[in-house]
Amino acid sequence: xxxxxxxxxxxxxxxxxxxxxRCDPISGHTALYWYRQSLGQGPEFLxxxxxxxxxxxxxxxxxRFFAVxxxxxxxxxxxxxxxxxxxxxxxxxxxxxxxxxxxxxxGTRLTVT
Amino acid sequence: KNEVEQSPQNLTAQEGEFxxxxxxxxxxxxxxxxxxxxxxxxxxxLFMLSSGKxxxxxxxxxxxxxxxxxxxxxxxxxxxxxxxxxxxVRSQGNLIFGKGTKLSVKP
Numbered sequence: 177x178x179x180x181x182x183x184x185x186x187x188x189x190x191x192x193x194x195x196x197x198r199c200d201p202i203s204g205h206t207a208l209y210w211y212r213q214s215l216g217q218g219p220e221f222l223x224x225x226x227x228x229x230x231x232x233x234x235x236x237x238x239x240r241f242f243a244v245x246x247x248x249x250x251x252x253x254x255x256x257x258x259x260x261x262x263x264x265x266x267x268x269x270x271x272x273x274x275x276x277x278x279x280x281x282x283g284t285r286l287t288v289t
Numbered sequence: 290k291n292e293v294e295q296s297p298q299n300l301t302a303q304e305g306e307f308x309x310x311x312x313x314x315x316x317x318x319x320x321x322x323x324x325x326x327x328x329x330x331x332x333x334x335l336f337m338l339s340s341g342k343x344x345x346x347x348x349x350x351x352x353x354x355x356x357x358x359x360x361x362x363x364x365x366x367x368x369x370x371x372x373x374x375x376x377x378v379r380s381q382g383n384l385i386f387g388k389g390t391k392l393s394v395k396p
Contacts, residue, residue, distance in 0.1 A: 207382070209384055211384075211386070217388065217389075218375055218386045218387055218388040218389045219332075219375070219377075219386045220386070221383060221384060221385065221386070224382060224383055224384070226382065231382050231383075232381075232382060232383050234383075267331075267332065269332075269384075274319070274379065274382040275319050275320055275339075275379065276337075277322075277334050277337045278322060278324075278334050278337070278377075278384070279334065280324075280331050280332040280333070280334070281331065282330075282331040283331060
């Protein structure tokens with residue numbers, strides 16, 4: 177069954193490098209969310225897409241973070257000049273619409289050394 | 290003050306006990322979600338509520354829109370219920386999470 181797929185599942189990178197994290201939502205889901213979760217914390221909102229457009233990007237911590245969803249399906253979260261503080265699990269969720277049940281991916285564990 | 294507050298933060302119970310986890314929120318919402326996260330695991334959606342009460346197996350979720358409060362109940366708790374339970378509210382399309390309640394059920 178096609179759930180929300182996130183790749184890679186793990187990413188280790190050196191401080192200062194650029195990374196891309198991919199989220200493949202359930203087919204037909206128009207709403208897509210990115211979160212990150214640090215150890216022992218609840219998920220922290222990053223950005224929400226409705227279709228191709230970012231409906232709310234107020235959670236992106238700074239301009240090193242950017243996300244796209246050019247065709248309204250797959251989304252890529254891009255982090256430039258990574259810092260050790262960016263280490264976290266990055267979670268993606270999708271839903272059929274803004275008021276429909278959520279489906280989560282298994283996350284990408286990013287470690288910046 | 291966080292927009293979504295959960296209590297308790299940590300909860301230890303004996304197998305068979307009835308468990309209640311609470312969630313209060315301060316924003317206008319269109320829906321409230323209860324989520325479950327096992328250690329090292331992904332997040333699973335348990336319930337989505339906009340009013341009233343829902344039941345699934347041993348799990349019951351209620352919401353009081355006027356009081357901006359929701360509860361998640363687990364009847365006849367079991368060690369496999371051990372997980373972090375997260376309350377999240379849908380507000381203007383965005384999703385705001387509580388910090389989670391870590392539940393540990395001892396055999």
